[in-house]
Amino acid sequence: MFDYLIIGAGISGAAAAYELSTHGNVALVDAESRAGYHSTGRSAAMYTPNYGGELIRKICRLSHAFLDSPPADFCSQPILRHRGMMTVASPGQEQAMALKLAEGGSEYVALDVDQTVVMAPFLRRQNVLGAIYEAAVASIDVDALHQGFLGGMRKRGGTLLLEHGVTGLHRRTDGWVAILEDGQIQAKVVINAAGAWADEIGRMAGAVSIGLVPKRRTAILVDPPEGVDLASVPAIDFMGINSYIIPNAGQLMVSPGDESPVEPQDIQTDDMEVAVLVDWLENQTSIEVRHLNHEWAGLRSFVSDGAPVVGFDPVADDFFWLAGQGGYGIMMSSSQARATVSLITERQLPGDFINSGIGEWEISPARIGEHEAD
Ligand SMILES: Cc1cc2nc3c(=O)[nH]c(=O)nc-3n(C[C@H](O)[C@H](O)[C@H](O)COP(=O)(O)OP(=O)(O)OC[C@H]3O[C@@H](n4cnc5c(N)ncnc54)[C@H](O)[C@@H]3O)c2cc1C
Structure with a gap:
């Protein structure tokens, strides 16, 4: 039994896996044979702190310290390069x-x-x-950042399973059973970082729909x-x-x-x-x-208000959303991963989010989620 099963090994899932692997056993699964095959590998790779609405800008800026100065063993080259x-x-x-x-x-x-x-x-x-x-605009070395998260997760004992698409999720008294194309994985908490497919994963879990487009x-x-x-x-x-x-x-x-x-x-x-x-x-x-x-x-x-969706589902127990990254998912990856850990382990946002005036509700799935029974 894993503590955390993260579905989706794009930048969002990889960053969350990196941060969560100091708090428990992590399994990070992806349907593709290469992590980053979808949105993460197709971006413009920019850090643009004045792009998007006020909330997005705050979350991006909370990633800057990590992107600018990651831990010494994270990667061998700079993540950010001045571009303007x-x-x-x-x-x-x-x-x-x-x-x-x-x-x-x-x-x-x-x-x-x-x-x-x-x-x-x-x-x-x-x-x-x-x-x-x-x-202040910089280019991001997305591959170095992504590989840094994945390598760091492995060093901390996490497991990456590629070509392991999730086809079903079942709730048991002690956690979740994820049905894979060839087997199953059990975990106490599921983190839904499936990018464009996040609502599909939500449906498998009986969670709300966030209306992702x-x-x-x-x-x-x-x-x-x-x-x-x-x-x-x-x-x-x-x-x-x-x-x-x-x-x-x-x-x-x-x-x-x-x-x-x-x-x-x-x-x-x-x-x-x-x-x-x-x-x-x-x-x-x-x-x-x-x-x-x-x-x-x-x-x-x-989602409809353009903000990311980070938080526990209001109806499916121990099912956590990390979705709706829009056009900002690379630059928000580090701060959102810290928010994920803090919300899962302490049930509150990290101090720098709170000090920036970001409320849990603004990014919670409950603010936009609709349940089939509603
Ligand atoms: C052209 C373009 C330019 C962009 N420019 C920027 C930019 O300059 N700066 C920036 O910050 N952002 C930018 N973005 C946005 C950024 O790329 C995304 O927000 C980010 O990559 C989203 O990452 P993710 O991990 O959430 O999704 P993804 O990278 O799509 O990862 C989701 C993963 O989930 C997996 N998955 C789905 N379903 C299942 C399943 N059932 N079982 C297992 N795995 C599953 C998929 O295979 C996929 O690998 C841009 C995007 C595009 C398209």
Whole structure:
């Protein structure tokens, strides 16, 4: 009998396994043959502390200390690398730019058109009014972070079982029995970190439904124009639209920021979405897309209020939700894992969450959960 069974070995489950393995025996299971195959391996890998609503921003910032300075034996390279980000405004967006600048206070710096095109020489000058620069934005080495969590969990005695999809959950007096494709596992507490599939796991347990909606996001990797050194190019957002461009290992990751609702699945790109994206990129910049080095899509899963779902289920005993990470799951992983441990072992949020004014209710499944009998 394990103390904790965590379903889903993406970044959320791996981080929770790392933290929980100092409190008991952990089994971390995933249906896939590779941890991180779904959303975790398909992200933009950014730490953006001013992205999302107020609650999301607070939770992300509570991860920063760990991401910036993980324990010495966690991994051999830095997790965060300075990148910076600029939000580019087009002519006509003077008012929107002033409003955003006022909102960001000292964290935002205004750039004029010359400074903006020096930072990103492939932007078409006639499309640029100026930009707002945020120095605190960093790239995240997602693989190092994920492997650090998994390796740390193993060192602490935890067990990772890949190709072990959960197909059923049964409640017994002393805990849970999880039915796997080839066997079963017993555990006192089940943690549902199944990403886009979290509501499916909830149904197996007779838990509430959190109304999770997976949304497809498309991305491509292209070469920069010849002669452009990407080392000092920041991530680039565009005011009023969702598209973005991010330097990524000598190439440019470009996304339309699409959010099409879909069923949980191994999501693939849509040809039309990619064609429209390439057209937008060639109009907005001097980049000529001769070849797509890579194209992919990933799922960002949201509940109705956009906040994550972290807490015990209100109807299924010893069933804990760690879901609804939306577009922030990598940067929230460390603080959410600490919240998971604290809620499971002490029935309260960690001190830094409480001091930041985060209430249990704001992230609890009970705030949005609906039970079939309701
Ligand atoms: C294009 C894109 C860009 C993004 N950019 C960023 C970013 O810059 N910064 C950021 O912080 N976040 C970003 N995100 C969001 C981030 O990727 C996700 O929030 C995060 O990866 C979610 O992690 P997870 O562990 O909850 O889910 P997943 O990584 O999807 O893991 C869930 C796991 O559960 C497993 N599973 C499901 N059902 C079962 C079952 N029945 N039995 C066993 N295992 C099961 C799956 O196989 C999967 O491995 C982005 C996402 C996308 C798609």
